[in-house]
Amino acid sequence: MSAENPYAEAVGAADPGGAALSVRDLTVTFPGDDGQVRAVRGVSYDLNPGEVLGIVGESGSGKSVASMAVMGLLPKTARITGSVRFRGRELLGLSEKEMTSVRGNKIAMIFQDPMTSLNPVYKVGWQLSEAVLAHHSVSKEAARKRALELLEIVGIPSPDKRIDQYPHEFSGGMRQRVVIAIAMANDPDVIIADEPTTALDVTVQAQVLEALRAAQRETGAAMVLITHDLGVVAGQADRVLVMYAGKPVEIGPIDGIYYQPRMPYTVGLLGSLPRLDQRTQDKLTPIPGTPPSVVNLPPGCPFAPRCPLRTDICLRVEPALLPVLGAEHQAACHHSDQLAHESAMEIFSTDPNADPGQGPRDQNHEQGPDQNRQSGAAQ
Amino acid sequence: MSTLTPTPSRALDTAPLLSVRHLVKEFPIRSAGLLRKQIGVVHAVSDISFDIAAGETLGLVGESGCGKSTTSRAVLHLQPATSGQVFFNGVELTTVGKTGLRRLRRDMQLVFQDPFASLDPRITVNEIIAEPLRIHGLYGDKAAGRRQVADLMATVGLKPEHGNRYPHEFSGGQRQRIGIARALALKPKLLVLDEPVSALDVSIQAGVINLLEELQDEFGLAYLFVAHDLSVVRHIADRVAVMYLGKIVEIGSRDALFEHPQHPYTQALISAIPIPDPRRERSRERILLRGDVPSPANPPSGCRFRTRCPKFLTLTFEQQQKCINEEPLLVGRGPGGMPTSEEAAHRAACHYAESLRVL
Numbered sequence: 001m002s003a004e005n006p007y008a009e010a011v012g013a014a015d016p017g018g019a020a021l022s023v024r025d026l027t028v029t030f031p032g033d034d035g036q037v038r039a040v041r042g043v044s045y046d047l048n049p050g051e052v053l054g055i056v057g058e059s060g061s062g063k064s065v066a067s068m069a070v071m072g073l074l075p076k077t078a079r080i081t082g083s084v085r086f087r088g089r090e091l092l093g094l095s096e097k098e099m100t101s102v103r104g105n106k107i108a109m110i111f112q113d114p115m116t117s118l119n120p121v122y123k124v125g126w127q128l129s130e131a132v133l134a135h136h137s138v139s140k141e142a143a144r145k146r147a148l149e150l151l152e153i154v155g156i157p158s159p160d161k162r163i164d165q166y167p168h169e170f171s172g173g174m175r176q177r178v179v180i181a182i183a184m185a186n187d188p189d190v191i192i193a194d195e196p197t198t199a200l201d202v203t204v205q206a207q208v209l210e211a212l213r214a215a216q217r218e219t220g221a222a223m224v225l226i227t228h229d230l231g232v233v234a235g236q237a238d239r240v241l242v243m244y245a246g247k248p249v250e251i252g253p254i255d256g257i258y259y260q261p262r263m264p265y266t267v268g269l270l271g272s273l274p275r276l277d278q279r280t281q282d283k284l285t286p287i288p289g290t291p292p293s294v295v296n297l298p299p300g301c302p303f304a305p306r307c308p309l310r311t312d313i314c315l316r317v318e319p320a321l322l323p324v325l326g327a328e329h330q331a332a333c334h335h336s337d338q339l340a341h342e343s344a345m346e347i348f349s350t351d352p353n354a355d356p357g358q359g360p361r362d363q364n365h366e367q368g369p370d371q372n373r374q375s376g377a378a379q
Numbered sequence: 380m381s382t383l384t385p386t387p388s389r390a391l392d393t394a395p396l397l398s399v400r401h402l403v404k405e406f407p408i409r410s411a412g413l414l415r416k417q418i419g420v421v422h423a424v425s426d427i428s429f430d431i432a433a434g435e436t437l438g439l440v441g442e443s444g445c446g447k448s449t450t451s452r453a454v455l456h457l458q459p460a461t462s463g464q465v466f467f468n469g470v471e472l473t474t475v476g477k478t479g480l481r482r483l484r485r486d487m488q489l490v491f492q493d494p495f496a497s498l499d500p501r502i503t504v505n506e507i508i509a510e511p512l513r514i515h516g517l518y519g520d521k522a523a524g525r526r527q528v529a530d531l532m533a534t535v536g537l538k539p540e541h542g543n544r545y546p547h548e549f550s551g552g553q554r555q556r557i558g559i560a561r562a563l564a565l566k567p568k569l570l571v572l573d574e575p576v577s578a579l580d581v582s583i584q585a586g587v588i589n590l591l592e593e594l595q596d597e598f599g600l601a602y603l604f605v606a607h608d609l610s611v612v613r614h615i616a617d618r619v620a621v622m623y624l625g626k627i628v629e630i631g632s633r634d635a636l637f638e639h640p641q642h643p644y645t646q647a648l649i650s651a652i653p654i655p656d657p658r659r660e661r662s663r664e665r666i667l668l669r670g671d672v673p674s675p676a677n678p679p680s681g682c683r684f685r686t687r688c689p690k691f692l693t694l695t696f697e698q699q700q701k702c703i704n705e706e707p708l709l710v711g712r713g714p715g716g717m718p719t720s721e722e723a724a725h726r727a728a729c730h731y732a733e734s735l736r737v738l
Contacts, residue, residue, distance in 0.1 A: 058580040059580055157669060157670055171671045173671070174671070201443055202442065202607070202648060203442065205651065206651035206665050206667055207667060209653075210665070228580070229653065230581075230655040231660075234654065234655050234656055255657055258656065258657050259657075269581060269582060270655060272581050272584070273581055273585075273610070275656075276609055276613050276652050277654050277659065277738045283589050283592070285585065286583065286585035286589060287585075288586075290583065
């Protein structure tokens with residue numbers, strides 16, 4: 001994370017020429033028994049050099065699938081359209097061999113499970129040195145020295161001992177830090193981290209996030225950080241993209257998204273979080289209902305069935321992502337003006353879904369099982 | 380009170396609903412050979428004590444492997460403790476025998492973490508919720524039983540007409556509500572909630588947390604709320620106990636513990652939780668811990684946290700000897716002399732405990 005004003009950094013967003021990674025109208029469709037699963041329905045963003053873009057969303061929002069598509073890691077059954085440009089070069093449609101060279105070279109990936117990236121039969125030091133040697137013509141001794149340095153940077157205690165151990169001798173958090181060290185050895189322009197700390201305990205998460213920051217500082221790489229944790233994003237990202245039902249519903253500088261959200265889903269998401277730093281006895285404000293199935297999505301705004309502000313137009317026309325507060329902060333909502341002065345509590349406590357006959361608990365009532373049967377099929 | 384013969388009702392009011400004393404749970408480590416000889420012991424829970432009053436929520440927090448789930452199971456006697464006592468309403472669980480335990484279990488129920496694994500997929504929701512009523516002979520005739528089940532579903536915010544459906548037809552949040560309805564069926568006094576919202580997305584999680592709070596107000600339930608998410612615990616608990624490597628390192632009222640944590644581990648834990656507030660996150664200082672949690676099969680001598688403790692590093696050699704050789708007791712550590720009652724309620728197991736604001 002940079003300490004500069006995130007607004008200042010986001011200015012470059014409008015200029016795709018300068019972007020490290022430029023994604024346009026990306027869609028991903030999987031064939032399914034009940035119809036097409038439209039997991040990603042049009043994602044566009046620019047990742048500027050050196051910035052951290054957080055992509056947040058709940059399970060099934062398409063945040064991971066979109067990033068897998070960017071990296072070319074989806075199975076052949078997936079139909080991908082749109083454009084992914086890395087420093088001006090189109091990545092979609094590259095052969096597997098060409099893609100491999102891009103992936104290893106300039107785009108590094110960090111997944112939730114570090115063992116998917118580490119080879120269990122080689123020592124950690126060997127795997128790190130290999131990455132160093134692949135990109136620099138140095139001697140083996142120099143590569144090993146660099147490997148030691150990298151382990152030191154990501155905070156592995158006594159790296160001179162650890163370098164000759166195998167991945168299974170490391171704990172989960174330490175393995176993730178080794179993966180980050182390898183990513184740094186590749187000297188990437190872009191790091192894509194998909195839920196890098198999700199399975200970890202909080203004190204370990206803090207260590208790994210610190211290592212990620214160190215990696216970004218050392219390499220100057222831009223980073224896409226995909227997570228469901230709005231707290232992690234708050235501390236790491238310069239800009240945030242909020243996904244819902246396969247589409248970005250709001251994107252903007254981090255302070256704008258957190259302090260002036262203009263899409264009811266973002267407002268609801270922030271309002272439903274219990275806060276560690278507040279002495280409040282107030283009730284949380286849950287979002288009624290459940291996320292829609294991305295199979296046979298009805299027309300209109302996908303959030304409309306759960307939205308207290310919905311009107312007729314919401315059920316007919318899916319809103320486009322339009323500027324709300326300056327060009328950088330965009331939201332997909334017909335009623336984003338209304339959100340300027342209302343809190344989550346004010347918006348969501350009048351719930352149009354409530355059944356008048358059901359009593360006071362209906363406010364946090366989830367919808368009937370029928371709808372969920374569909375979303376179950378989509379997962 | 381000066382009277383020598385307190386009335387029974389008065390005694391009931393003041394006695395805690397649940398009292399755990401010197402609870403120890405060890406698991407044997409056995410060799411791989413034919414004899415499966417015991418070669419070691421995992422000290423999952425090492426001598427912990429706490430009370431829960433009627434209608435109160437105690438949050439039990441800690442990271443994976445700290446023994447919080449083992450504690451919750453030992454409290455219900457699902458896994459008998461190695462030693463120590465659990466008193467429920469003044470009755471010790473180990474002394475009551477099988478029948479007595481079954482009767483006591485009416486009053487203490489468990490809600491599991493995974494709403495997918497804890498509901499039988501082959502029976503309808505009506506049957507799932509009716510099962511505890513049938514086991515304890517409270518179902519009554521068909522009409523009465525059905526009515527009870529329908530009431531329970533409405534209580535947890537589900538539509539009674541969905542009772543004929545199977546668990547797979549419900550979402551995660553709804554399934555967790557089914558699990559809560561099942562636990563409520565016997566009108567318990569204590570619910571043990573083992574990570575009840577960890578498997579849920581945040582927008583759904585908030586609804587279940589609100590439901591738990593409403594149920595507590597309505598039925599006067601006491602909760603033992605086991606969780607790793609401190610933000611949720613800060614929201615729902617009255618008091619909080621922090622566990623590390625099988626021991627309670629700090630216990631106190633919620634606001635005292637979060638705002639003035641005394642144990643270095645609690646301080647590190649709180650400082651590590653990300654807050655969904657970018658401006659605050661940018662200005663926060665994290666206390667980073669070194670290394671990993673030691674093995675519970677071979678915990679460090681003296682203070683179990685000393686191998687990772689940031690405070691330990693700042694101590695002189697003589698001071699460190701105390702951490703290495705002497706186990707710190709969980710006691711109120713007010714500034715000098717006898718602890719006041721509030722200090723006694725806020726206790727930390729650290730020789731050099733010092734209150735620190737980390738939020």
